[in-house]
Amino acid sequence: MNNRFEYPGDREQKSAARAKALEALLIEKGVITSSTVDTVLNFFDSKMGPFNGAKIVARAWVDPAFKERLVADTPGAIAELDLPEGMAGAEGEHMRAVANGPGVHNLIICTLCSCYPWPVLGLPPYWYKDPTFRSRAAREPRAVLKEFGLNIPNTVEVKVWDSSAQIRWFVVPERPAGTEGLSEAELERLVTPEAMMGVAVAKAA
Amino acid sequence: MKLQHYLGGLEGLGPVVFEKRVFVEKWEERIFGIHTAMMALSPQLPLPKTPSTFKTIWTWADLRKGAESLNPFDYFKFRYYEKWLGGISGYFIANGYITEAELEAKTAEYLADPSKPLPTGGDKAIDDRVVQYLVEGDSPKRDVVVEPEFAVGDNVLVKNVPSVEHTRLPGFLRNKAGVVETVYPGAYTYLCDTGPDGVGPAMPVYCVAFDPQVLWPNNTEPNFTLYADLYAAYVAAAPVAMSAAA
Numbered sequence: 228m229n230n231r232f233e234y235p236g237d238r239e240q241k242s243a244a245r246a247k248a249l250e251a252l253l254i255e256k257g258v259i260t261s262s263t264v265d266t267v268l269n270f271f272d273s274k275m276g277p278f279n280g281a282k283i284v285a286r287a288w289v290d291p292a293f294k295e296r297l298v299a300d301t302p303g304a305i306a307e308l309d310l311p312e313g314m315a316g317a318e319g320e321h322m323r324a325v326a327n328g329p330g331v332h333n334l335i336i337c338t339l340c341s342c343y344p345w346p347v348l349g350l351p352p353y354w355y356k357d358p359t360f361r362s363r364a365a366r367e368p369r370a371v372l373k374e375f376g377l378n379i380p381n382t383v384e385v386k387v388w389d390s391s392a393q394i395r396w397f398v399v400p401e402r403p404a405g406t407e408g409l410s411e412a413e414l415e416r417l418v419t420p421e422a423m424m425g426v427a428v429a430k431a432a
Numbered sequence: 433m434k435l436q437h438y439l440g441g442l443e444g445l446g447p448v449v450f451e452k453r454v455f456v457e458k459w460e461e462r463i464f465g466i467h468t469a470m471m472a473l474s475p476q477l478p479l480p481k482t483p484s485t486f487k488t489i490w491t492w493a494d495l496r497k498g499a500e501s502l503n504p505f506d507y508f509k510f511r512y513y514e515k516w517l518g519g520i521s522g523y524f525i526a527n528g529y530i531t532e533a534e535l536e537a538k539t540a541e542y543l544a545d546p547s548k549p550l551p552t553g554g555d556k557a558i559d560d561r562v563v564q565y566l567v568e569g570d571s572p573k574r575d576v577v578v579e580p581e582f583a584v585g586d587n588v589l590v591k592n593v594p595s596v597e598h599t600r601l602p603g604f605l606r607n608k609a610g611v612v613e614t615v616y617p618g619a620y621t622y623l624c625d626t627g628p629d630g631v632g633p634a635m636p637v638y639c640v641a642f643d644p645q646v647l648w649p650n651n652t653e654p655n656f657t658l659y660a661d662l663y664a665a666y667v668a669a670a671p672v673a674m675s676a677a678a
Contacts, residue, residue: 232509240543242517243459248538249521250462251550252530257485258473260554263562264465270566313567317471320571321616338440338602340496341512350464353451356512358439360448365440365604366644369653374448385656389440391600392637392661393572393620421452 274311275319276349280397281418282308283347284429285411287326288402297324297399305347318395319346325388326399327428332379333398334372334425336364337390344395348420355424365389375426397423403431435504437595438603441648460513467495467520469558472565479564482557488527491570493623495519497598574634578619580664581636586612587670588640590662595629601666608647609670613659614639622663630665638662 235241253259283305287294297304301324305314313319322344325333337343338361343351354360354375364371368385372378379385388396400422406414421427435442455461470490473482498519499507507515524530542548582588592606593599600622616637625632639661644652 232505239457239459240546241539242514243457243546244542245521245535245539246459246462246466246517247542247546247550248535249517249524249530250466251538251542252534253466253524254551254554256529257483257554258524258529259466259469259484259486260556260558261550261552263469263554263559264462266559266562267465267468267566268461270563275566313569315571316567316569317468317565318569320569321573321620338604339437339600340492340499350454352454353456353512354449357449357451358508359445362439362442362445363448365602365658366443366648366652368656371448375450381654383655385653387656387658389602389658389660391602392663393622394616394637394639394661 271345271349274313275316275345277347277418277420277423278415279310279314280344280347280420280423281415282310283324284399284418284423285414287399288406288414289411294326294399298326314346316346318342319344320395321393322347322395322397324397324399325386327401327425329401330382331384331386332372332425334364334368334385334387335390335396335398336361336387338362338365339391342390342395344397347397348423352420354426372426375421377427398425399423400425400427400429403429405431433603434500436500436502436507437599437601440602440604455513456511457513459517463513463517463520467516468566469562470520471570472562473558477565477570479561479568480557482561483555484558484561485529490523491623493598494523498522500598572621572623573618574621576619576634578634578636580615580638581669582612582615582638582667584612584615588612588638588667589670590640591630591666591668593628593630593666596627598624598626599629600626600631600663601629602660604647605642605660605662605666608642610640610642610646610660612638613641616661620663631663635664638664638667640667 254261287297301322302315341351341356368387369379417429422429473484473486474490499515525532590605590608619634620637621634622631642658644656644658
């Protein structure tokens with residue numbers, strides 16, 4: 228038997244040193260600057276992230292006409308809101324939203340890689356990039372969702388969207404019951420990346 | 433064939449991992465930042481020139497080709513950003529920006545002293561271009577006149593195109609019948625030319641609905657529809673008998 232599935236004990240230290248060595252060499256050789264990587268990371272902390280998607284979904288919850296526009300013309304509806312620049316930027320040039328409803332639950336996957344709508348959701352969590360999730364959700368979405376703690380009965384239609392071309396997808400989850408008195412800002416806090424990809428539903432706090 | 437092109441529907445993989453973090457180790461952020469900078473500085477983009485010495489093309493397609501060329505056991509063995517680190521370091525070595533020896537020597541330095549600081553310097557125009565790329569993106573949509581062959585509701589059959597290095601056709605859809613759900617307006621390029629596989633130039637893109645019972649007979653779930661966005665190069669007319677039966 229070989230050692231194919233054994234990992235060396237210094238796996239993370241070695242990767243950390245190699246990543247830092249690569250960054251150092253690229254700075255020395257003038258490929259990037261010493262602030263390039265931090266510039267990218269800061270952009271995702273402040274401009275592109277799930278905080279934008281939460282605002283979009285909260286607006287859809289309080290404004291049904293906006294929700295209709297969001298599903299019919301996703302970029303146009305997003306452009307109506309006061310969000311950071313770049314909402315049609317990298318990995319969001321062409322986005323499409325699908326809305327959950329009483330008889331339908333949507334799930335977004337990418338079986339070939341990890342396509343994800345950066346401007347509205349930022350970067351994909353590990354579960355989304357996991358080959359096991361990507362493989363299984365295409366054939367047995369309810370079984371997968373159950374492992375995420377979400378039971379979708381057979382009476383609800385499951386729609387799974389595989390992002391194999393250049394469209395980036397997200398889900399407008401249903402507004403949870405018992406949130407009638409909440410402000411839009413309070414509603415935003417109930418919207419998670421998992422709900423906007425369809426492996427969870429939004430819940431009242 | 434590459435297993436990475438056929439992941440959808442693969443069985444026997446065990447439970448999903450519900451890890452909500454984007455990065456599980458601090459170093460993963462750095463390789464993500466490097467990749468994003470490479471995409472932004474890639475010379476085919478219509479962005480302002482900078483003093484960056486990066487002169488070769490790097491897009492998502494290059495990253496994906498690397499992941500798809502891996503031994504499939506390694507693809508499952510290594511974490512997402514471990515694969516990025518391997519692919520991106522290999523690219524810089526293969527294209528002559530750095531040597532393997534330089535990288536090994538520098539890695540040894542940081543292994544011995546992980547707190548040793550990074551070098552400083554660089555022209556701000558480089559970082560400005562990276563931000564401009566993030567803000568403006570790189571739309572594959574082209575304003576060319578196209579006549580989509582199919583309309584919403586048409587029965588179609590996914591082609592079994594001869595993919596080699598890279599494809600955007602999920603393997604489990606090959607030779608399967610579906611129904612057009614959306615004809616996206618306009619035409620879309622792909623990041624590179626995939627040769628006989630068929631994508632690259634501007635062409636229509638369809639969203640096609642598939643009945644999972646057709647994809648995996650008696651081995652899937654009820655009341656479930658699978659949709660995939662497919663470049664026109666992957667979509668053919670369904671044989672007449674098939675359309676009549678549908």
